[in-house]
Amino acid sequence: xxxxxxxxxxxxxxxxxxxxxxxxxxxxxxxxxxxxxxxxxxxxxxxxxxxxxxxxxxxxxxxxxxxxxxxxxxxxxxxxxxxxxxxxxxxxxxxxxxxxxxxxxxxxxxxxxxxxxxxxxxxxxxxxxxxxxxxxxxxxxxxxxxxxxxxxxxxxxxxxxxxxxxxxxxxxxxxxxxxxxxxxxxxxxxxxxxxxxxxxxxxxxxxxxxxxxxxxxxxxxxxxxxxxxxxxxxxxxxxxxxxxxxxxxxxxxxxxxxxxxxxxxxxxxxxxxxxxxxxxxxxxxxxxxxxxxxxxxxxxxxxxxxxxxxxxxxxxxxxxxxxxxxxxxxxxxxxxxxxxxxxxxxxxx
Amino acid sequence: xxxxxxxxxxxxxxxxxxxxxxxxxxxxxxxxxxxxxxxxxxxxxxxxxxxxxxxxxxxxxxxxxxxxxxxxxxxxxxxxxxxxxxxxxxxxxxxxxxxxxxxxxxxxxxxxxxxxxxxxxxxxxxxxxxxxxxxxxxxxxxxxxxxxxxxxxxxxxxxxxxxxxxxxxxxxxxxxxxxxxxxxxxxxxxxxxxxxxxxxxxxxxxxxxxxxxxxxxxxxxxxxxxxxxxxxxxxxxxxxxxxxxxxxxxxxxxxxxxxxxxxxxxxxxxxxxxxxxxxxxxxxxxxxxxxxxxxxxxxxxxxxxxxxxxxxxxxxxxxxxxxxxxxxxxxxxxxxxxxxxxxxxxxxxxxxxx
Numbered sequence: 036x037x038x039x040x041x042x043x044x045x046x047x048x049x050x051x052x053x054x055x056x057x058x059x060x061x062x063x064x065x066x067x068x069x070x071x072x073x074x075x076x077x078x079x080x081x082x083x084x085x086x087x088x089x090x091x092x093x094x095x096x097x098x099x100x101x102x103x104x105x106x107x108x109x110x111x112x113x114x115x116x117x118x119x120x121x122x123x124x125x126x127x128x129x130x131x132x133x134x135x136x137x138x139x140x141x142x143x144x145x146x147x148x149x150x151x152x153x154x155x156x157x158x159x160x161x162x163x164x165x166x167x168x169x170x171x172x173x174x175x176x177x178x179x180x181x182x183x184x185x186x187x188x189x190x191x192x193x194x195x196x197x198x199x200x201x202x203x204x205x206x207x208x209x210x211x212x213x214x215x216x217x218x219x220x221x222x223x224x225x226x227x228x229x230x231x232x233x234x235x236x237x238x239x240x241x242x243x244x245x246x247x248x249x250x251x252x253x254x255x256x257x258x259x260x261x262x263x264x265x266x267x268x269x270x271x272x273x274x275x276x277x278x279x280x281x282x283x284x285x286x287x288x289x290x291x292x293x294x295x296x297x298x299x300x301x302x303x304x305x306x307x308x309x310x311x312x313x314x315x316x317x318x319x320x321x322x323x324x325x326x327x328x329x330x331x332x333x334x335x336x337x338x339x340x341x342x343x344x345x346x347x348x349x350x351x352x353x354x355x356x357x358x359x360x361x362x363x364x365x366x367x368x369x370x371x372x373x374x375x376x377x378x379x380x381x382x383x384x
Numbered sequence: 385x386x387x388x389x390x391x392x393x394x395x396x397x398x399x400x401x402x403x404x405x406x407x408x409x410x411x412x413x414x415x416x417x418x419x420x421x422x423x424x425x426x427x428x429x430x431x432x433x434x435x436x437x438x439x440x441x442x443x444x445x446x447x448x449x450x451x452x453x454x455x456x457x458x459x460x461x462x463x464x465x466x467x468x469x470x471x472x473x474x475x476x477x478x479x480x481x482x483x484x485x486x487x488x489x490x491x492x493x494x495x496x497x498x499x500x501x502x503x504x505x506x507x508x509x510x511x512x513x514x515x516x517x518x519x520x521x522x523x524x525x526x527x528x529x530x531x532x533x534x535x536x537x538x539x540x541x542x543x544x545x546x547x548x549x550x551x552x553x554x555x556x557x558x559x560x561x562x563x564x565x566x567x568x569x570x571x572x573x574x575x576x577x578x579x580x581x582x583x584x585x586x587x588x589x590x591x592x593x594x595x596x597x598x599x600x601x602x603x604x605x606x607x608x609x610x611x612x613x614x615x616x617x618x619x620x621x622x623x624x625x626x627x628x629x630x631x632x633x634x635x636x637x638x639x640x641x642x643x644x645x646x647x648x649x650x651x652x653x654x655x656x657x658x659x660x661x662x663x664x665x666x667x668x669x670x671x672x673x674x675x676x677x678x679x680x681x682x683x684x685x686x687x688x689x690x691x692x693x694x695x696x697x698x699x700x701x702x703x704x705x706x707x708x709x710x711x712x713x714x715x716x717x718x719x720x721x722x723x724x725x726x727x728x729x730x731x732x733x734x735x736x737x738x
Binding site: 089090210211212213240241242243244245246248249267268269270271273274293294297298307308309311312313314315316321322323324325326329330 | 450451562564592593594595596597598600601604619620621622623625626627649659660661662663664665666667668669670672677679680683684735736
């Protein structure tokens with residue numbers, strides 16, 4: 036795999052992935068869009084990092100830059116993505132080309148990915164068995180017979196009914212929930228250290244969503260893999276994540292343990308989002324608290340803190356001029372000038 | 385008012401409650417399954433099977449269920465966008481007379497549609513990209529021959545203001561607007577003819593959290609201002625609990641339970657309702673850890689070949705032998721509730737209200 040794998044980084048033992056100041060720009064006719072504007076996060080081995088944000092916040096693009104699967108017109112404008120396997124082997128993913136041999140060794144083998152819409156991610160003209168077999172034959176060097184055996188085992192592992200028969204099914208013959216299971220089976224086929232799940236339950240019904248979340252939690256503890264779980268649904272993130280990062284307009288505004296995000300958020304955006312969700316069994320009154328205005332268009336991102344025009348705490352002369360630094364409170368990080376103010380303030384019971 | 389009202393005034397509308405605006409009785413919609421070169425009908429999909437419900441004047445009736453449960457089909461049948469197979473749709477007009485929409489011709493139905501409008505889920509595909517806001521929002525008035533050019537222009541500007549868009553936008557095209565704003569254009573269009581009934585089919589499901597909250601508040605304001613009655617269709621239980629006065633739960637084309645919202649969430653009477661509530665992940669990590677959540681087994685059955693007896697029995701943790709043989713009737717129980725379960729009284733099910 037060349038000299039790149041030999042490079043050693045200073046990474047803590049438990050660390051699996053370091054995303055360091057990643058920037059992705061889209062030069063468009065209308066102007067430059069900084070879809071990802073200096074995002075940093077880390078994932079430890081075996082943990083679930085939830086990434087929440089509204090559409091256009093850059094959560095998917097950041098994840099795709101880990102896999103080097105950016106759209107063609109995207110410009111990689113800087114940053115580093117480092118990965119460290121259980122064996123101690125290290126990669127600098129950001130140095131790999133989009134279609135290089137090195138990244139293709141990592142994709143599918145060390146990092147699996149699942150998407151919102153399995154129908155567009157799976158090949159419609161190959162059986163699910165054939166798609167899984169091709170992956171395990173390529174990365175694990177199994178024979179055809181052994182690969183088929185493994186495909187059936189994997190389908191059983193994701194709780195597909197009748198795996199011996201469904202291994203020969205085409206994606207269109209399966210229901211939405213079953214397709215999602217097939218895609219998970221494909222993604223975990225080579226025991227990856229990291230699974231990137233991009234809104235995997237958004238298109239599913241709640242009962243199917245609950246089944247898929249249970250399945251992912253079980254697989255995660257059985258296989259000891261880490262998950263980056265991207266979603267816009269705070270309920271889902273509360274259910275599956277150990278830590279959560281909240282994104283707004285291409286930046287992470289807050290990162291904390293799941294309990295701190297929900298019970299002691301230190302960024303006004305996180306607080307406002309949490310207040311605007313109708314909760315089951317909780318009467319929030321007739322009107323839902325909302326965030327005033329809307330997400331600014333990406334060509335005219337406000338100066339200073341990008342959330343300041345919509346923030347009820349914004350201070351003029353500070354929030355609208357200076358980009359807030361990363362403020363740390365133990366394991367919690369908030370990019371807000373007045374984060375200290377929220378240190379002891381409970382947001383909701 | 386429509387003269388059909390007098391034509392079928394002799395029919396029995398006695399079972400329509402006084403305070404109901406729209407009542408559906410034994411509604412059925414079967415789609416034929418066709419096969420072969422001659423398109424021979426080989427079976428039927430019972431998309432809607434025996435749905436009976438009342439929506440009261442001024443209330444919001446929430447309809448929940450998984451995809452394929454038939455909730456959108458019910459709304460489309462009520463507005464006669466689909467031809468129904470059987471049943472009655474009783475609608476109370478402004479003068480108090482009752483019309484059975486199921487017997488109307490398309491021409492007669494057209495006049496009724498001034499009273500009933502629909503808001504759709506996808507604000508991108510439901511607005512014609514080649515039409516300006518003036519044309520989009522003014523189109524219903526043009527079709528129904530209401531007002532002159534300048535009156536339509538004034539009304540459109542007023543409607544845009546009502547839904548929180550600037551009246552100067554009348555000559556813009558939908559592509560210039562965000563998803564939430566487009567949804568507001570759809571709302572303005574639905575309001576153009578001063579309807580009394582609006583069916584909102586997943587009206588906020590495609591929107592981001594903060595935008596959805598803004599639009600829900602808008603819909604509630606409009607309801608108060610214009611005395612609107614809503615049928616609110618969604619798969620989001622949190623949203624339905626927030627906005628609805630009463631809720632109906634659908635499964636495989638049948639109504640499983642209807643109840644006032646607070647009673648339904650405090651104590652569901654149907655095992656499917658309980659399972660649905662338990663499945664919703666809550667934005668409360670500590671609560672999720674302690675809450676017992678047993679995911680429902682299996683998947684929604686094939687509507688072309690539904691299970692015998694209660695359609696939910698193969699997935700029901702409380703199923704008894706009788707559930708596999710006898711179809712339970714939707715029956716009235718105390719507290720203004722209806723339930724379709726043999727054991728509604730015996731079971732003690734868990735809701736979500738703490």
